[in-house]
Amino acid sequence: MTIIAVDGPSGSGKSSVSREVSRRLGLAYLDTGAMYRAVSWICLERQADGADAVAELARTADLRISTDPDHEQVVIDGHDVTTEIRETRISESVTIVSTNLAAREALIARQRALIEAAAETGIVAEGRDITTVVAPDADVRLLLTAREEARLARRAKELHGEADEHNIASTRAQIIDRDAADSAVTQFITASDGVHTLDSSALSFEETVQAVLDLVADAG
């Protein structure tokens, strides 16, 4: 089976590039960040109080995520949260899950099971710890990076339509502060041994997708 593991900081292009690569190669696609976001959603919904309550929900919630790159869907305990998990309130609260080690353990086990379930088609899985913890034996392991100003400008443009000074400033918490919190529990700023680094700062989206496809072809 083909497993392509992609990590990187927020706004580096992991999700959009990985989704497109999986489409072009006919592979499944797993957005592990969406799983952290869904658990964050249910924690807010249930007003989970404290680290144990958060970990318990990560272990027990009925979490379903589509691995079809053309059908984005995340359902938790019967609620379709596909759109809601992208809201700012979730981006700003998701570190209650991502920095909780017991919650991480539960989600990592679920992610490994999803990757295993896609054995026949192969899969592109992306997040913060896929190359190092979730699938360290993946066929291709990639750290997708981009300079801070490029990542801020991309996310500001995506959220507000324009990357002016004001929009970039209001996006900062979602990108820089969240990465700082997540860096305490996962290593996604520098590549581990055997992991390729691709800096997309000066590349267009299409050029980045092509660079990943070239890397996969070289590995095959």
Ligand SMILES: Nc1ncnc2c1ncn2[C@@H]1O[C@H](COP(=O)(O)OP(=O)(O)OP(=O)(O)O)[C@@H](O)[C@H]1O
């Ligand atoms: N090489 C690129 N050049 C320009 N824009 C890009 C490039 N790669 C991705 N983008 C755009 O940047 C934005 C952020 O990309 P994406 O959501 O894929 O990042 P991410 O790393 O998954 O972020 P997060 O971890 O916060 O979810 C999107 O609007 C995407 O279309």
Ligand SMILES: Nc1ccn([C@H]2C[C@H](O)[C@@H](COP(=O)(O)O)O2)c(=O)n1
């Ligand atoms: N494998 C992963 C995936 C995601 N996270 C964290 C990082 C973010 O704070 C949050 C949401 O991720 P995003 O949708 O922005 O990629 O989940 C992680 O710790 N490990």
